Amino acid sequence: MADNWVRPYEPGSGRWLVIAWEAFALALLSWATIRQFDLMGHGVRVVACLLAAVWVVGAWRILQLGVYVSAEGVLIRGLLRSRVMPWPEIAGVHLRRATHRLGPWRIESGTTVLLERRNGQTVNTELWEQGVDFHSRPKVFRAVYQEIRARHRTASAPE
Template sequence: MGSQWVRPYTPGNGRWLVIVWEAVALALLTWASIRQFDLIGHGVRAVACTLAAVWVIGAWRILRHGVYVSSDGVLIRGLLRSRSMRWHDIAGVHLHQSIHKLGRWELQNDTTVLIERHDGATVNTELWARGVDFHSRPKLFRAVYQEIRNRHRAAAEN
């Protein structure tokens, strides 16, 4: 897949809140670790540098997180892994309403975009209607969904 990957939407401001939240959490973990183990000197620097590196890598992955498209296919970048699929491997792109059961009750969670492969497997995307990117922009969520579907249709026609 040699073509250029493009994210068909701009990331939401909620990502920055997540990154700041994680910075505060890791700062508290650093402080607690130093206090708990009575670290001094090199120990303090080692813990602080290690957790700072974890934060930088995590923040970078959060910023790159999402769904990208190209003329060849779709790329889904998650926090821990990425996967790409060619358009001809994809049978369809659908909206899915996730529901959680709690005893007799059904709780509607959120709408997400699912990719169905020709082998019958489904692939979750990182696109959630009420996620950090689309929470206050529902029209953008629908537009991104339509963009992915249109690209899939165009690739199937060729």
């Protein structure tokens, strides 16, 4: 696969808020763990270093999250795993209004970009109109969607 993956958008500033929130939450967890188990000396250092390492790895993954494209396909980087889909496996790129059910109520959660595979399955790209990258930038969301569609059309066009 290609090594020249490009994210067709700049990440939103909301990612930094998420990273800061996670730092606060892990600091609180560290404080609670140290107090709960009456840790001292090395125990405090071990807990602090372990949770700091978790935060660094998590922050790195949060910064890398997103959809990347190349001439060969689409790379979807999630928090826990990454997935590559070559252009020939993709039948189409679509927008979908996402809704969630909570008992008898339907809750609208915005528009997402889906990749439709040739076998009929769909793959969520994690591009969400209300997400941290596009919440206050709907034009950027539409532009990214159009960019992915254009690259798919170019890759699918007969030579």
